[in-house]
Amino acid sequence: MTAIFPKDPFLLGRLAEAHLLGVETSPLTGSVARYGLSPLEGSREWVERTAFVTPALGLRYAPLPGLWVTMRKANVRESLDSLEPDAGYELLVGAEAAWIRAQLDAIGGLGIACPILVPPYTIRALALGYLYRVGFAS
Amino acid sequence: MGSSSILDGLVRRSAPVKGRRAFLFPVLPGFRPGQPIYEQTIDPIRRATHVDILGLTVPFGPLPEDALATYGPLLDLYGSADTSRFDLEQTGAIRTRAWLDAAGPFYERLVLLSHLPAKTLRHWTRAVPFHPIADRIRIITLPVNGRPSDPFYTSLFAKALALSEIDSGDSDE
Numbered sequence: 001m002t003a004i005f006p007k008d009p010f011l012l013g014r015l016a017e018a019h020l021l022g023v024e025t026s027p028l029t030g031s032v033a034r035y036g037l038s039p040l041e042g043s044r045e046w047v048e049r050t051a052f053v054t055p056a057l058g059l060r061y062a063p064l065p066g067l068w069v070t071m072r073k074a075n076v077r078e079s080l081d082s083l084e085p086d087a088g089y090e091l092l093v094g095a096e097a098a099w100i101r102a103q104l105d106a107i108g109g110l111g112i113a114c115p116i117l118v119p120p121y122t123i124r125a126l127a128l129g130y131l132y133r134v135g136f137a138s
Numbered sequence: 139m140g141s142s143s144i145l146d147g148l149v150r151r152s153a154p155v156k157g158r159r160a161f162l163f164p165v166l167p168g169f170r171p172g173q174p175i176y177e178q179t180i181d182p183i184r185r186a187t188h189v190d191i192l193g194l195t196v197p198f199g200p201l202p203e204d205a206l207a208t209y210g211p212l213l214d215l216y217g218s219a220d221t222s223r224f225d226l227e228q229t230g231a232i233r234t235r236a237w238l239d240a241a242g243p244f245y246e247r248l249v250l251l252s253h254l255p256a257k258t259l260r261h262w263t264r265a266v267p268f269h270p271i272a273d274r275i276r277i278i279t280l281p282v283n284g285r286p287s288d289p290f291y292t293s294l295f296a297k298a299l300a301l302s303e304i305d306s307g308d309s310d311e
Contacts (some may be wrong), residue, residue, distance in 0.1 A: 100235040102240050107232055109269075110265065112231065114228065122229075
């Protein structure tokens with residue numbers, strides 16, 4: 001059985017921990033996983049610097065075929081508190097339906113066991129790539 | 139009638155595009171876009187409009203050249219991932235197989251630059267066996283000290299990709 005996204009928490013470098021909040025799946029568009037991001041202890045800098053890239057929040061970063069990531073403020077629709085600079089952030093990871101089908105077919109064709117289609121290290125690379133792209137490292 | 143037209147559609151979809159070729163190479167630290175040896179090798183191929191250039195990456199599988207140039211740092215991010223080489227190669231094999239299934243049938247020929255050591259292509263060799271388009275793949279293997287920009291090899295690539303034939307409209311296939 002292959003899951004699309006990891007259910008267990010994982011680290012985004014030394015910056016934050018990502019924990020799954022939910023997955024939405026549509027047969028036409030694919031699946032989107034929502035991860036909450038908790039700054040690691042001692043990485044207060046993460047929150048301040050992420051606030052710096054606020055204008056880029058919501059823009060999709062899709063360097064690889066079939067996958068994309070973006071970030072947004074947590075609970076942006078539910079709470080005005082989210083406008084505060086220390087509001088939490090969410091990482092959205094999307095996998096297109098055609099891409100998912102192609103990967104599952106390939107797994108079947110190769111006979112390889114693959115517990116997670118989009119493993120944590122792929123999400124980590126995409127998320128860090130997104131942050132670099134929007135100027136987090138500058 | 140209905141099932142026949144579906145079948146026809148499938149056959150048409152998997153037929154190769156006349157003259158279309160793919161040039162694939164493993165992305166190695168010493169062979170990446172922007173580096174002189176890379177540019178000297180790829181530039182003649184890049185000028186041919188019928189050839190798609192793809193870098194074989196672990197674990198992303200084949201990526202178009204423009205993705206390599208723009209998102210090279212993304213590949214570097216994998217270097218620090220605390221994941222075993224085996225797991226990365228497994229994922230690379232799955233991505234490569236999926237690419238072969240989806241894009242492979244459209245190519246009349248695929249030319250692979252194999253650069254020793256062979257471990258750089260382990261994901262590829264796992265993905266290809268028994269694939270329907272495996273017989274369209276030509277492999278050009280460079281020795282350990284071989285330079286792909288050497289005129290001998292660039293002429294081999296040109297011949298395998300039929301650069302001059304296509305340019306003059308004299309494709310044999």
